[in-house]
Amino acid sequence: MMAAERFKWGWLDLALLGAAGAGLAAGVLAWALGDARTAAVLWGAGIVPVLAGLAFEIVTSLRRGEVGLDIIAALAMTAALLMGETLAGVVVALMYSGGQFLESYAARRARRELTALLERVPRTAARFEPSGLVEVPIEAVQPGDRLLVRHGDIIPVDGTVGTGPAALDQSALTGESLPVRRAAGEEVLSGSLNVGAPFELRAIRPAAESTMAGIVRLVAGAERAKAPMSRLADRYAMLFLGVTLALTAAAWLGSGDGSRALAVLVIATPCPLILAVPIALIAGVSRAAAHGILVKGAAALEGLAAARVMVIDKTGTLTSGQPELVGEEALAGDPTEALRLGASLEQASRHPVATALAQAARGRGLVLSPPSDVSEDAGAGVAGTVEGRAVLAGSPAFVRQELGTAGDALDRAFPNDRLAVVVAIDGRPALVLYLADRARPEAVQALRALRRLGVTRSVLATGDRNEIAGSVAAGLGFDAVRAELVPAQKVDVVIAERVHGRVMMVGDGVNDAPALAAADVGVAMGGRGAAASAEAADIVLLSDDLSRLASGVGVAQYAMKIARQSVFVGIGLSSAGMVAAALGYIPPVQGALIQEAIDLAVILNALRALGGPRERAERVAPFRPPASAAGQAR
Structure with a gap:
């Protein structure tokens, strides 16, 4: 058992x-x-x-x-x-x-760490109702409900901050040691602890679909599957059982002394195979949880330790998935004023590019004005009035079409490795803004760490254009780049890479779910990743931080090392004792004591997997990869 x-x-x-x-x-x-x-x-x-x-x-x-x-x-x-x-x-x-x-x-x-996650599940929420603040079961909370999150409360459901800012401790979910701040309108995850002042939360999904509920479901199933090494241990167990019975019979028949046969049996009871493997692997799963890595069982831990190839998605995985302003080209007038007016207009759009431009302008200290008479061509651009001036903001094709002959200057080639947004003021092109989806700052360090841990091949697989994929991959040391892929083609890449070793697929979106399921071990970015990818994956990073992947691989490899060490040393000592007992050097009582001392030693050794490997502290200079396209149609 x-x-x-x-x-x-x-x-x-x-x-x-x-x-x-x-x-x-x-x-x-x-x-x-x-x-x-x-x-x-x-x-x-x-x-x-x-x-x-x-x-x-x-x-x-x-x-x-x-x-x-x-x-x-x-x-x-x-x-x-x-x-x-x-x-x-x-x-x-x-x-x-x-x-x-x-x-x-x-x-x-x-x-213990896994159990601690389950113990954090809140049972009730304080909801604003016409009669006042009412404590209700979290199952009763619906999207749109206004909740009060008091100091020291666990956030019951996913939502957005209604009145902020909010100071949150997400260490139990993501492993982040410092509290994070969330402004009004920003999304927060259920399971986070409010360490600041009370704030209003507007629920965006019911409790059953929230982050914490998903984690609870994953934890509940984390140990159901029997690990491959445990099955391997069972096969060794049959071999060891046969050897034990054969040696027992030989000792009895060769000496005529039944006590020798009994001594052989007792010194083989019980075998470290049935003790060391499950304890070491469960300890590894627990240790990974402390790093903000949810491992769905011992089999997934073994797969992570054995991975030699990494296939990784781009948008939202290798990159943040959020475009950033990386450059600008003035065409007429004051570029700062053009940026302010364009960003003011973009406030009316929910497109990620519009959000990025508004954030960039505010980051420069510009004061944005409310737009009026706004019309939007979804995915192409926005037109409207800001401070009495006609403003356009969108793709070069959109602005050129809107301006007619006044936009002839835009009839030229723009870089393919970044996204161009044109701002026109009063019928004249004034500014070209360039946006890119940068590689995560920790990407280069994480990829280097994975190389050191034995992941000898890395492949970028993305549905984005070749130019964009190549720009992101530049300087990151990828062995291959596969671009313009549909989900089924990502699966083909995973299968093809198996010739190089066991494959780990890392992704975050719904389109990555088939490849995650097809890989030997699938890793989902769970901080903002799609629920489908988290369900299809074997491992979920509870924060969108690639460096945690290297930590997880290190923990998994250490747990496997401890398990094998305990098994081979324990079996070796048991075998030596059995031979000595068969030859009459160890009587039954002493044999039983010796074997149990061996078992105690391997159990204590297996528990070392809770501590994890000693990690060498390394400082890596901040990495700024080449600009790449945001991958967002506009």
């Missing part, structure tokens, strides 16, 4: 440990008083409940088609009872039940 399945049996493990301990202690007391017969009976009484519980586990496992090394423990205790070696048998029972209890405790300890 795997460690994850034993969580609910913690009380039973404690009861069986108590029964075995009481039987051993009472028997020792009777033996000290000179009553050997009563001592043997008491020791046997300590064996029986543990053996019964173990038999139930074995039958349950066999019904699922699983055969584990618990059988050796059952054989050892049964043989001890039949041969009258009840002291050796009760030591096996005590150490076995103690190992199960320690394993359950260790696994619960390893899951």
Whole structure:
């Protein structure tokens, strides 16, 4: 039975440990008083409940088609009872039940960070109603509801700040150590902690669809799948079981001494294979959660550790997905005034380019005026009046069409690797603004870190134009760039890259979901990524920070290293002890004590995966990649 399945049996493990301990202690007391017969009976009484519980586990496992090394423990205790070696048998029972209890405790300890996420789920919300502020179940909150988030409250649903700014602690969700500030109108995630003044929150989705609910669903399913290494351990378990039984038979037939055969059995009980692997992997999942990385089970952790190829999406993954103003070209008049008037007009549009221009103007300290008589050609441009002046802002084609012959100067080529927005004032082109979707500042550091961790090949796969993809990839060290891809073609890229090793796909949008599902391990950017990509992925970065991906790979590789180390060292020591027992050098009681010492050592070693690898501190200068296009039609 795997460690994850034993969580609910913690009380039973404690009861069986108590029964075995009481039987051993009472028997020792009777033996000290000179009553050997009563001592043997008491020791046997300590064996029986543990053996019964173990038999139930074995039958349950066999019904699922699983055969584990618990059988050796059952054989050892049964043989001890039949041969009258009840002291050796009760030591096996005590150490076995103690190992199960320690394993359950260790696994619960390893899951602490995951459990902490579940404990943060709020049950109620303070909603503004005509009668006043009313505490309602979060299931009753609907989009558009106005909620009050008090100091110290966990945000119950995703929403936007109604009155701000809001100071939020998102460390439990994203791993960010410092509070973040959100202005009025900005989106905030459920599960964040309000560490500032009370503020009004306007719900944008119901509780069942909010970020925290999605995380809870992911956590609930995080340990259901049996990891490939655990299945591999089962195959080794069958081999080890066969070797143990063969050596037991050889010891008995070769010497005629049944105690040698019993010693072989007890020193092989239980095997570190059934202890070290699940604990180390669960510890790795828990450690990853502390880094803001949600791993959907041990299988995903193993896949992350083994990844040798990374296929990564561009917009919203390698880049922020938000255009930025990167340059300008004055055509007539004062460019600063043209920017102010153009940004004032753009306030009327919800297009990402319009938002970026308005933010850029405010960032320069420009005071924007409210526009009037606004009309918008969706995706092309906006026309209107600002301070009594006719203003146009949009793509060169849009502005040229609107101006007629006055826009002939715009009949020229514009750079393909960035987005051009023209501002015209009173019927004359005045300013060309260039926007780009930059690579994330941490991208170069994250890619270098992944190289050091053994991800030997990286491929950029995007639906954007070749010029844009090449501009973003320049200087980042990609081995290949695949552009102008539809979702099905991204899947083809993932499949083709498997010739180079196990493939990790990193994406954020709905269009990435098929490729995430097709990869050996899919990683979704969960901070602002689409729900479909998070559901399709094996791993979710709870903040849009690529550096966390390298941290996750490091944690996964360390957990796997600890698991293998515990298994091979434990099996090696057990095998050496079994040979010594078969040759008559170790009697049954000492054999049981030796084996349980080995098991204790591998459990404690597996728990080292909670600490994670020692990370070398490296400082990398801020990275400014070449400008690239925003990828937004306008």
